[in-house]
Amino acid sequence: MTDAKVIPFDDDRDRSRGSGASSGRSPGDGSRSSRTGRSGAPKPPDATDSAPQTGSGSGGGSDAGRGGRRRSGRSTRRSRLTTVPEQQPDAAQGPEEPPVQGEPDGTDDASGTDSAPQPAAGELSGLLERVLGTDWETRASRGLAFLRRRITGEYEVDDFGYDQELTDQVLMTLLRPVFEKYFRVEVRGVENIPADGAALVVANHSGTLPLDGLMLQVAVHDQHPADRHLRLLGADLVFVLPLVNTLARKAGHTLACAEDAQTLLERGEVVGVMPEGFKGLGKPFADRYKLQRFGRGGFVSTALRAGAPIVPCSIVGAEEIYPMVGNSRTLARLLGFPYFPLTPTFPWLGPLGAVPLPTKWTIQFGEPIPTDGYPPEAAEDPMLMFNLTDQVRETIQHTLYKLLVRRRSVFF
Secondary structure (H helix, E strand, O other), X not given: OOOOOOOOXXXXXXXXXXXXXXXXXXXXXXXHHHHOOOOOOOOOOOOOOOOOOOOOOOOOOOHHHHHHHHHOHHXXXXXXXXXXXXXXXXXXXXXXXXXXXXXXOOOEOOOOOEOOOOOOHHHHHHHHHHHHOOOHHHHHHHHHHHHHHHHHOOOOOOOOOOOHHHHHHHHHXXXXXXXXXXXXXXXXXXXXXXXXXXXXXXEXXXXXXXXXXXXXXXXXXXXXXOOOOEEEEEOHHHHOOHHHHHHHHHOOOEEOOHHHHHHHHHOOOEEEEOOOOHHHHOOOHHHOOOOOOOOOOHHHHHHHHHOOOEEEEEEEOHHHOOOOOEEOHHHHHHHOOOOOEEOOOOOOOHHHHHOOOXXXXXXXXXXXXXXXXXXXXXXXXXXXXXXXXXXXXXXXXXXXXXXXXXXXXXOO
């Protein structure tokens, strides 16, 4: 024991820095005496010293290296708690492959939960297109803009009460399925209505209820190449009924008087008139497609004053929607109606009897009859008015006969 050599601590530290932990000394080397301290009692090893050391020797590194780790043990443990070693891909396994597109890669999203498959925006858009149509976005934007203008009052109405925007966006939209799907109206010769300027459309009237006038308005609105609008002249009763009055004004209808018709024609509008009136609308089913008297020819006088052409129009299919087999005159007087229809279904079936029969319609516009070649005083010539009135009536009647001969069935 007297020959043992004590190595100073400073030399041990310097040697550990120079030679490193792997000095090749065995565990039984004499440097272990530095672990005993001055009192000679063994000092419990540090937690870091118990870890196996990788070196060139069989038993681990030198005691000097252990002493160096013991001094920096706290900082080492602290750094191990705060530092996460970067995982490097194993060289034997090769480079990490990216996840296959369309398969889950096992990663979490930013919220810390497993990412669940969400429906793509394209799938939602495709679903809306199948349900609402390919132009649903355009129609939705137009609808929202329409509601905004209705709420703020930013829409125009002329002095007759005609609301063109409401007619185009709402009323025509409601009537179009009836026109196309229910009555399956076939329109012919609509190009005979001038593309611009005034024109007077004269048509037959039938069907117990004035649905033929509404279908005529849809035909001009949807089928004319120049997108003309038909302004119908209505009877006094139309503008007395509370709800009907408002809707008729909004749709562009006006009172069937010479003054209103003259004003509309002078503005270049397409005006529609049905001279038979209630005589044609409420005639018995046995007299179907037989034109009634056309009045005193006031529509001809109006057309002559405005110089507007007269376009005859024949409507087939409206006579059979409500086959009128009787007329209750007592109920008509009590209600203030010109007639009270009795049909095979009304009033026996109640509200269900008011549903029209789904007949097949045909609307044909004839060649226009010009009036601009007559002198201004021609509007006061009764013989001329009678001749023109009879010419228009005969044209409509002969066209009705031709259409009836060609018709295969009432419903097809």
